[in-house]
Amino acid sequence: MDAKLFTEDFKITPYWWEAAPPRKINDPLPETADVVIVGGGYAGLSTALELARNGTKAVVLEAEDFGHGASSRNGGGVSGTNVGKGPTAGAISPVEKALGKQRMQELLAGGAEALSNLEAMIEREKLECHWVRCGRFVGAYTPAHFDTMVEKVASLNAAGDYGAALLTKDEQRREIATDFYFGGMTIEGSGSVHPAMLQMALLDRCIEQGVTLCAHTTMQAISAEGDGHLVATSAGIIKAREVVVGTNGYTGKATGWLRRRLIPAASYMIATEERGEDEIKALIPNTRTMADSKRVLNYYRLAPGGRRVLFGGRARLALGDPRECAPILYRQMLDVWPQLEGIKVSHCWTGGIAFTFDFLPHMGRHNGVHFMAGCNGAGVAMMTYLGTQTALKILDKANRPCPFDELPFNSRPGYTGHPWFLPIVSGYYALRDRMDRARAA
Numbered sequence: 001m002d003a004k005l006f007t008e009d010f011k012i013t014p015y016w017w018e019a020a021p022p023r024k025i026n027d028p029l030p031e032t033a034d035v036v037i038v039g040g041g042y043a044g045l046s047t048a049l050e051l052a053r054n055g056t057k058a059v060v061l062e063a064e065d066f067g068h069g070a071s072s073r074n075g076g077g078v079s080g081t082n083v084g085k086g087p088t089a090g091a092i093s094p095v096e097k098a099l100g101k102q103r104m105q106e107l108l109a110g111g112a113e114a115l116s117n118l119e120a121m122i123e124r125e126k127l128e129c130h131w132v133r134c135g136r137f138v139g140a141y142t143p144a145h146f147d148t149m150v151e152k153v154a155s156l157n158a159a160g161d162y163g164a165a166l167l168t169k170d171e172q173r174r175e176i177a178t179d180f181y182f183g184g185m186t187i188e189g190s191g192s193v194h195p196a197m198l199q200m201a202l203l204d205r206c207i208e209q210g211v212t213l214c215a216h217t218t219m220q221a222i223s224a225e226g227d228g229h230l231v232a233t234s235a236g237i238i239k240a241r242e243v244v245v246g247t248n249g250y251t252g253k254a255t256g257w258l259r260r261r262l263i264p265a266a267s268y269m270i271a272t273e274e275r276g277e278d279e280i281k282a283l284i285p286n287t288r289t290m291a292d293s294k295r296v297l298n299y300y301r302l303a304p305g306g307r308r309v310l311f312g313g314r315a316r317l318a319l320g321d322p323r324e325c326a327p328i329l330y331r332q333m334l335d336v337w338p339q340l341e342g343i344k345v346s347h348c349w350t351g352g353i354a355f356t357f358d359f360l361p362h363m364g365r366h367n368g369v370h371f372m373a374g375c376n377g378a379g380v381a382m383m384t385y386l387g388t389q390t391a392l393k394i395l396d397k398a399n400r401p402c403p404f405d406e407l408p409f410n411s412r413p414g415y416t417g418h419p420w421f422l423p424i425v426s427g428y429y430a431l432r433d434r435m436d437r438a439r440a441a
């Protein structure tokens with residue numbers, strides 16, 4: 001560990017927890033409930049809130065404190081455009097290749113709906129979370145990636161109100177103080193939040209609406225019982241008419257069917273120390289969220305207030321000691337902004353995400369149990385949307401089926417939920433990124 005890299009009060013907890021730390025809300029576990037929801041992240045809480053707003057009280061089980069999962073650890077970039085992206089380095093997505101252009105457009109329209117669902121929820125529920133429709137810039141890592149963005153921009157604008165536009169290499173300094181990219185695209189229809197404040201605001205609304213919230217209560221098994229289910233937990237057994245599983249990157253063996261369909265992975269972030277507002281805001285003059293077109297991508301932004309940089313990526317694909325990943329992210333940050341050389345890191349943290357084999361998010365039912373999972377690293381808008389949609393489905397109030405409901409959801413023969421292949425796959429993708437870049441130079 002390079003001590004010079006870190007501030008004296010360096011922490012391996014999310015920067016976001018300074019303003020909105022996890023909370024232990026320990027309502028006693030009732031014996032029965034209309035709906036039991038497993039997982040207290042965006043997915044679980046938005047399901048509970050929509051149910052409660054419609055007069056159905058739910059019980060939310062959370063294995064740790066509320067705020068333990070990815071929902072309070074993410075980059076806070078809110079986008080609907082990552083649907084089905086996969087590690088394609090900006091080219092046509094594997095989903096589009098498999099399902100065709102028309103289906104892809106419908107799914108992208110679902111992504112746009114996810115974004116407007118979140119925006120409407122933030123406004124309606126008055127969720128204080130620094131929500132800004134700031135837009136996003138995606139930097140082209142190679143000239144070939146820039147070429148593919150021409151088509152991407154057209155397809156995004158055809159699918160929804162994305163306001164996507166191209167920026168050449170000569171124009172990119174309007175968006176970012178770097179010459180590192182070969183141009184890029186801006187997407188006006190995306191935004192940013194303070195992710196942990198969003199989660200805690202959702203939690204507060206659930207409390208106000210009388211949702212039962214049981215922290216440190218792990219679901220251990222779900223079995224059929226009459227026309228409902230018995231849910232065995234670390235705090236006892238609860239009987240429910242409906243059960244919803246929203247455990248995403250933290251899905252365990254108790255829901256083996258779902259686990260076999262998810263590839264759990266990790267994402268890592270660093271926060272820099274504070275610097276003067278002028279210096280930091282000059283890095284991203286329009287305060288957009290940032291990402292690049294690499295297969296193993298980086299995403300970054302300014303912290304609310306504009307005095308620090310928050311820089312993320314899949315420095316490693318397994319959950320591990322964030323201290324070991326901080327130098328990797330730091331180097332990647334300096335590739336973009338060499339002018340930050342010497343700035344110290346105040347926080348580095350990680351969290352669990354879940355990929356799917358088709359790179360799509362999914363909701364549906366298995367053996368009568370509802371699930372929503374597979375954020376593929378982009379779930380702020382998507383998981384709140386799938387939570388809302390799952391609640392509407394339970395209430396029989398959905399106007400039309402959600403585009404991500406009951407899609408074919410496949411595993412792979414022999415796969416049990418342990419992604420032994422991840423280091424090989426990520427190493428391969430990182431190598432291809434480096435080769436593409438070297439060729440471009």
Ligand SMILES: Cc1cc2nc3c(=O)[nH]c(=O)nc-3n(C[C@H](O)[C@H](O)[C@H](O)COP(=O)(O)OP(=O)(O)OC[C@H]3O[C@@H](n4cnc5c(N)ncnc54)[C@H](O)[C@@H]3O)c2cc1C
Nearest residue numbers: 039041042043063069070071074075077219351375379380
């Ligand atoms: C570092 C990082 C950066 C990211 N950046 C972005 C970004 O910028 N934009 C974006 O859109 N997305 C981003 N994501 C992804 C996003 O955070 C997730 O998609 C989203 O938070 C998933 O929400 P969720 O409610 O489904 O799951 P989570 O918030 O992970 O919640 C799942 C919860 O289930 C609980 N649980 C698991 N098993 C059990 C059990 N048996 N019993 C009870 N409880 C259980 C866990 O403790 C956990 O709290 C990022 C993720 C990470 C980790």
